Structure formats: structure tokens, C-alpha cells
Amino acid sequence: MKSKKIVALVGNPNTGKSTLFNALTGLNQKVGNFPGVTVDKKLGYTKLADGESIEIVDLPGTYSLYPKSADETIVFEVLSDKKNPSFPDVVVIVADATNLKRNLLLYTQIADLGIPTILALNMMDLAQKSHIDIDINTLAKRLNIQVVALAARKTQGIEELKKAIQYQTGLAQQLPTIDVESIAPQLIKDISNLLGLSNPYIALQIAHQRENLKYLTKEQINKVDEISKENDFHTQKAQAAETIARYNFINDVLIDSVTYTTVAIEESISNKIDHYLTHKIWGFAIFIGILFAIFQSIFAWSEYPMMLIETLFVWLAELGHNNLPPGVLTNLLIDGVLAGLSGVMVFIPQIALLFAFISILEDTGYMSRVTFMMDKLMRKVGLNGKSVVPLIGGLACAVPAIMSARTIENWKDRMITIMVTPLVGCSARLPIYTLLISLVVPKTMVLGFINLQGLALMFMYLLSIVMAVLVAWIMKFILKSKLRGYFIMELPVYRMPRWNNVGITMYESVKTFVTEAGKVIIAVSIILWVLASYGPGDKFEKIEAKYQNTTYTSKYNTDEIEKQIASEKLENSYAGILGKSIEPAIKPLGFDWKIGIALITSFAAREVFVGTMATLYSVDGDADKLDSVREKMAVAKNANTGLPVFTIAAAFSLMMFYAFAMQCMSTMAVVYRETKNIKWPIIQFVYMLVLAYATSYVTYIVLS
Missing domain, CATH: 3.40.50.300 (P-loop containing nucleotide triphosphate hydrolases)
Structure with a gap:
């Protein structure tokens, strides 16, 4: 009911x-x-x-x-x-x-x-x-x-x-628009009797769509098949007859109710604008210019709100340390949950801005032009023009973008689109990019208006699109299909963006980011804090005893000893042991064992990287507990070399890894759901991991 x-x-x-x-x-x-x-x-x-x-x-x-x-x-x-x-x-x-x-x-x-x-x-x-x-x-x-x-x-x-x-009163006055039963009278009668239907058009549509309707049983589908064969029913002929009858009805209605008071057909404003925005040269130049402006704005406009959020979390951590009783629960709350959340919440302004810009581009009708312009390029690399929609959608999130590939009828085009869409830089990568860029790229302004940090961010997103296209071109030769794809799209007229819609999009996107990512981050932060705070056997007791020796107490003050103890405990914790175990594999990329832990935890979701860094550096003694995650990472030193952990080479190497590795369980789940075959997400995971490792390694070697 x-x-x-x-x-x-x-x-x-x-x-x-x-x-x-x-x-x-x-x-x-x-x-x-x-x-x-x-x-x-x-x-x-x-x-x-x-x-x-x-x-x-x-x-x-x-x-x-x-x-x-x-x-x-x-x-x-x-x-x-x-x-x-x-x-x-x-x-x-x-x-x-x-x-x-x-x-x-x-x-x-x-x-x-x-x-x-x-x-x-x-x-x-x-x-x-x-x-x-x-x-x-x-x-x-x-x-x-x-x-x-x-x-x-x-x-x-x-x-x-x-x-x-x-005041809708039902069907008292509503009448059928055409004589449906005249199209296939016996077929409609037989299907209606079989399924107990009173509406002839539903019976006719079932004859057309029986294989796709979930509410029909296999037995019913088989019986409808038999009825169709008995009545020599041809779906294309019936559909054509129906469409002709409907347009005859529509024409009669419009003659009486619609009047066109002008005869001259003038070129609309939208067509005039399209001469430039869809031009084969200027169109792409303008698109690059718009992307440049967007990424410059993301860095410039989000700086102050991000500082406010950072200050708020530092204040909350200080308040907790000063007012809560010392102990395990306080450390878990502040160094685990609060630290993990602070590392992600700080990027809310940038997430909101990114989705606002995407919403504006869609609302004005410009995104449709981008799709139209990219059609020829997509065909050259073996994709359907419709593939552009998922690829552009991937800038926000790969999950709905992959689902939107359902509109692609050609199996090969659809599979290639699904396989390369996760390469496009999604909003989950934005916190990682902006954090690492802010550590190693100066805020220098070039020519008075070009922010180098914004330029670096734009480079990462353009690189992801180029790589997606390149991989698609390679897959064109691997996957085989005789079907040819086609691209039909209606270009809407240009309109001013609906600011209430932009606001709703921003709100919904931030809410999803906070609730969905937040749940994962809290869970991972709690588990990670436990793994980082405890170790096997009596190692922690031995470390405590070690630093009670006069050799250390006479050489270091109390604060320095506490930092040494915290750092050594982290290395010998369960998390430290896990990180150390994979360090040999990731050391050629410029990563230490702490980054290794973050790589593992962020397979749940890429956003977890920042929360992991915040939790690890809160548990560690390398930085003051009240610093923000950016400040902690900026002063982090390599224990062996004494050099900064996050050099330009290491930071860009790490960005390359996150740009191309499949570190999103939700994306893998939706790929399985859309393809109905476990082999596709496995193939996707493997090829993206190999690609990520290779590009990361080359980047580190070149920039070192």
C-alpha cells in the first residue's frame, strides 16, 4: 500500500x-x-x-x-x-x-x-x-x-x-490517441489474454520489449515469443506503422493549436556562438582556456576557507588535548578520528568549486559542445562519440560515469569506455593533488595572473584525459567487434546557468563527499590508529626502557625523547611492520613505508590517503600534534637520509601513482555490476596498477 x-x-x-x-x-x-x-x-x-x-x-x-x-x-x-x-x-x-x-x-x-x-x-x-x-x-x-x-x-x-x-481526476476525459489494436489485433488479443491485460498498448509494447522486462517470467517470455511467431509479428514494421499513425495525430493537433507568426529563419544567437566555441581550432583553444581558468580559480578561491577549516580542526584538537582526560579513548578520538577527518574536510571548498564549475558548464549547454567537438577525436582512437559523456563525467566521479556508458549500444565501444573512464581525474584525487602540489609547487604568479599551483593541477587533469585516450587507442586493437557505433546528440541552446541548481549540485556533492567518504575515513582511521598504536610482543616496553637509559636522558630533553619514542613505536607497530614489508617494492618510486601504508589503506577510497597521512603523523612524534596535516608533511624527514620525505620528485611520483592506479573499491564494484563478469575489473585493476607503477617510476627518475 x-x-x-x-x-x-x-x-x-x-x-x-x-x-x-x-x-x-x-x-x-x-x-x-x-x-x-x-x-x-x-x-x-x-x-x-x-x-x-x-x-x-x-x-x-x-x-x-x-x-x-x-x-x-x-x-x-x-x-x-x-x-x-x-x-x-x-x-x-x-x-x-x-x-x-x-x-x-x-x-x-x-x-x-x-x-x-x-x-x-x-x-x-x-x-x-x-x-x-x-x-x-x-x-x-x-x-x-x-x-x-x-x-x-x-x-x-x-x-x-x-x-x-x-485536481487530477483520472481518465474521465483522457482518450487514446491512435487505434493501437489495428496495428496487430490478434497478437494484442492473445497477449492480453495470456497476461490478463486490459490495455492494448501495453500488450503491444510487451511484444516489442519482452526480453528486457524484469517483471515477466521466463515462461511468460517464451509464450509471448510463440504468440509473436504465430502472428508473424515484425517489430520494425509494427513500430513504423505506429509512428506514422502517431505523427498523423500530432500534426492534426498542432494545426489547430500552434501558430508560427514569423516566416524568416534567422541565425540564432546560439548558432553564432557555436561558430567559435565548436570551431576545429578555436573551439579546443577556448576549452583549454576554460579549464585553465577553472583550476586557477580552484586554488585561488579556496585558499581562505581551507585555512579556516584547518584552523578549526587544530583548535578542536587543542581543545580536546587540554580538556579531555588522557588515555586511549582520547588519543583514538583526537589522533585517530579527528585527525583523519581533518585531512579530508579541509578540501570541501575545492570539491564544492569543482562541482559548481561542472554544473555551470552543463547548465549553460557548453558541456554538450565539448562532447560534440570530441566526437571526431574519439572515433580516431576507436571510441564512440557517446564515450565523451562518461569521460567528461569521470571528472566528477567514475562510478556514475561508468553507469552512463549504458547509452552506448556498441559492445566494444562500451567496454573500452568502461575500462578507461577511471583514468580520468575524478574529484577523489583532488585532495591528494592539491595537498602534494601545495607542498612542492610554490605559489609564484607568472605574468601576474598565472598561479603555478593551478597550472600543475590542470596538468594532472589534462594528463589523465590524454592517458585515457591513449589506452583507448591501444584497446581498439585488442578488443574485437564488427558492430559500428554511431553518435546522435541534440545541442541545447545556450542559457544562463540556474544558480539555484548550481547551489543544489554543490550541496549534494559536498554532502555525498562528506557522508560517503567520511564513513570510510572514520572506519579506516580507527583501524589505522589501532594498528599504529600497538605492536607485537613486548617491543613497545623495550623501546620505553631503552630511552630511560642515561645515554639518552643526558643527551636529549624530555620533548625530544618523547618524539623519539613515538617515532620508534610507530615503526615497530603493526602498521609500521605492514609498511616496512612493502617498502622494498615502492622505494624505487621515492616512497617510504608511511606512504606505503597510505597506498594500502586508500584502496578503499583514494580520499583516505590524506586521512591516513594525518593519522600517521598524529601518532608519530615528528611534528607537533597541533599542526595541520600539510604542516606535518612539509617538515617530515626521511630517517635514513635526513632529507624531506616529500621532494618534488617524490610528490609528483606519488601523484602519478594516484592518477593511474585503481584505488577505488566502489569503481571496481560498479565495473563488475555493469559487465556482469569478474574478469573485467581484475584486468582493469592489473593494467592500471602496472601503468601507475611505470609512470611513477619514470617520473621519479626524471625529476630526481
Whole structure:
């Protein structure tokens, strides 16, 4: 029994469906998965004028109910199965008012499923500017449904849509748009009898999509197969006949309700801008310039808030040491949990800025142009143009980026995309890059406006993209497939970014970063603190006794002896033994045993590296307990050479390792889930580890 009324938002890509979803739900939203599949399920809640709280489900964008990807398959599955937890009471079709003919195809299909439907005409402000006059009342009468005019970016018409949802009375007036039964009468009758269906269009769609529908049993699928063969059913012929009938209906409706008051077709502002932004030379130069500005801003704008967060955690640590009773629990809380969290929370400003810039690029329509420009390059290295979407998405996080590769129909293109997407620099690497860059790259300004630290960060991200393309080119010759990929994409018009959407994106990204990474970091920090604070046998007692000798007490003061004891205990702890065991393998890369521990712990998630460093240097005696993690790492010395641990060679070597190693269990899990074969994540892990070690080794040798 559903506790709330469910309203589904459905629409073509680029109709503003996500904007409407955000306008209706604000921050009251969450992301999950549809039952039995890996497709994202975006849910939100809103209140109607009468106080009723309703659930909004944002279904994946699709041009029709005939799916081209796993994401599109879920739309019909949800709308045709009344037992599905997301089956809606009302469907809101979000249509682009400037392109009604194309958008109404999806409307006619969903209306024929027999679900109460509302048509939301979005971008009405743009339609007026384009001299498109839509008679809302006539359109509503012709379709026998409620039609609402919207400009979701300006939040115009939102309240009217809520009222339409509130007063939706069902199917009393809603009529079928075409005679579905005439397409395949006997087939529809047989399938309806078999499955107990009362809606002919659902029966027809089941004949088309039976193999992809999770709610059908194998026996039912086999019987539908038999019925299709008995009735000589050809899915392409039936789909063509249906589409022709639907467009005949749509044309009749639009003749009565839409008027184009201008005949001259002028070049739009968007087309004029595209002459430069998608130019084969200037387009790439502008893109590099935009990336340069973004990474310069990430360093410049985040400096002060990061300093404030660092100061806050230092103050909390000092407060804890001064007011909490000394003992194991206090040390665990301050040197373990608090130190681990401080190393990650300090990067919240940079994470927020990165996602804000990505959101702005997407919202303005520029990211679509980047995808378009990269299409030719992608084809030369053996990828589909659609591969650009996951690769660009990988700048934020590899997990959803890999999932977005479902839209690629060609198996080879999809597999190569999945295999190389984790190479693209994700936001989890940002804390590591910025920390190490701040240690070894000066804040020097070149030409008065170029920050060397920002330049170094941009280099790391560009390098990751170049490496992904290079590996894809190599895989083109390894994976074999006769299928050819294709790339079809609609370029939206340029628009001003919706600042409330940018704000929501920043909030959701930071919240996910803090909650998801925070849980892992706290768990790892506690385990690591225990491993670093205890050792086998009586080694710790022997170290204590060793430094009670007059040889040391006469040579060093009390503070120096405490630091020596802490440092030696860490080396002989369980964590120290673990780090020392792998030190011979990583020493050629310029890493010591402490970095080795961080490499191991950060296989859970890359962000854990910073937390691990913070915990280790809090337990160690090399630096004052009240320093920030950056200050502790800056003064860290190699015990054998007396030189700084983090030299330019060692820091860039470490960045190269993190740039290319598969240090994210979530990514490996999603690769397995998407490929349904354990061999692919294993192959991915091995090739990325070898690549990381090789590039790290070369970098250290060259810079030493």
C-alpha cells in the first residue's frame, strides 16, 4: 500500500525535466536504484496547496518508449507494471514548447498506456521569443487533458502544475490517441489474454520489449515469443506503422493549436556562438582556456576557507588535548578520528568549486559542445562519440560515469569506455593533488595572473584525459567487434546557468563527499590508529626502557625523547611492520613505508590517503600534534637520509601513482555490476596498477 501519491516526471532529453524536478523538490531529494537494475532512481518530495505531501520520481530522459539503452528501458517498465513500487498515480510529461512536434510523440505513447497524464509545456518564454504561439486551451481540449505552461528555469508555472496534480481526476476525459489494436489485433488479443491485460498498448509494447522486462517470467517470455511467431509479428514494421499513425495525430493537433507568426529563419544567437566555441581550432583553444581558468580559480578561491577549516580542526584538537582526560579513548578520538577527518574536510571548498564549475558548464549547454567537438577525436582512437559523456563525467566521479556508458549500444565501444573512464581525474584525487602540489609547487604568479599551483593541477587533469585516450587507442586493437557505433546528440541552446541548481549540485556533492567518504575515513582511521598504536610482543616496553637509559636522558630533553619514542613505536607497530614489508617494492618510486601504508589503506577510497597521512603523523612524534596535516608533511624527514620525505620528485611520483592506479573499491564494484563478469575489473585493476607503477617510476627518475 503506497503511503504517498506518486508523480512521475517523463520527457525527452534537454526539455528541462531535471530543472523542474529541482524546482518542485529543492533539497528534499535522494538517489537510489530501481529494483533489480542498476539504473539511478531520483526521488524527491513536495507539498501541494492542500498540504498533501507527494513523491516525485524523475524517470530517465527518453525520446520514445522504444528503448535504446538500459536507462530508457526502465521508463516503460515502471509505467506498465502496477506492482512496481514506483508506478505513478499521475504522469507529468515535460515537453519543450519550442519543439512540440517531436516531444508529443512520447506524450501519445504514455497517454495510450492508460495512466492519468498532465502535459507540462516547458520553456514557454523561449517559445514566445521564437514567435511560436501555443493556444493552451485548444491544445488541452484536443488532448482531453490538463496542459500547464511553464518556464521552470524562472520557476514560472510551478504552482499551477501543483494545482493540476492536486485536481487530477483520472481518465474521465483522457482518450487514446491512435487505434493501437489495428496495428496487430490478434497478437494484442492473445497477449492480453495470456497476461490478463486490459490495455492494448501495453500488450503491444510487451511484444516489442519482452526480453528486457524484469517483471515477466521466463515462461511468460517464451509464450509471448510463440504468440509473436504465430502472428508473424515484425517489430520494425509494427513500430513504423505506429509512428506514422502517431505523427498523423500530432500534426492534426498542432494545426489547430500552434501558430508560427514569423516566416524568416534567422541565425540564432546560439548558432553564432557555436561558430567559435565548436570551431576545429578555436573551439579546443577556448576549452583549454576554460579549464585553465577553472583550476586557477580552484586554488585561488579556496585558499581562505581551507585555512579556516584547518584552523578549526587544530583548535578542536587543542581543545580536546587540554580538556579531555588522557588515555586511549582520547588519543583514538583526537589522533585517530579527528585527525583523519581533518585531512579530508579541509578540501570541501575545492570539491564544492569543482562541482559548481561542472554544473555551470552543463547548465549553460557548453558541456554538450565539448562532447560534440570530441566526437571526431574519439572515433580516431576507436571510441564512440557517446564515450565523451562518461569521460567528461569521470571528472566528477567514475562510478556514475561508468553507469552512463549504458547509452552506448556498441559492445566494444562500451567496454573500452568502461575500462578507461577511471583514468580520468575524478574529484577523489583532488585532495591528494592539491595537498602534494601545495607542498612542492610554490605559489609564484607568472605574468601576474598565472598561479603555478593551478597550472600543475590542470596538468594532472589534462594528463589523465590524454592517458585515457591513449589506452583507448591501444584497446581498439585488442578488443574485437564488427558492430559500428554511431553518435546522435541534440545541442541545447545556450542559457544562463540556474544558480539555484548550481547551489543544489554543490550541496549534494559536498554532502555525498562528506557522508560517503567520511564513513570510510572514520572506519579506516580507527583501524589505522589501532594498528599504529600497538605492536607485537613486548617491543613497545623495550623501546620505553631503552630511552630511560642515561645515554639518552643526558643527551636529549624530555620533548625530544618523547618524539623519539613515538617515532620508534610507530615503526615497530603493526602498521609500521605492514609498511616496512612493502617498502622494498615502492622505494624505487621515492616512497617510504608511511606512504606505503597510505597506498594500502586508500584502496578503499583514494580520499583516505590524506586521512591516513594525518593519522600517521598524529601518532608519530615528528611534528607537533597541533599542526595541520600539510604542516606535518612539509617538515617530515626521511630517517635514513635526513632529507624531506616529500621532494618534488617524490610528490609528483606519488601523484602519478594516484592518477593511474585503481584505488577505488566502489569503481571496481560498479565495473563488475555493469559487465556482469569478474574478469573485467581484475584486468582493469592489473593494467592500471602496472601503468601507475611505470609512470611513477619514470617520473621519479626524471625529476630526481
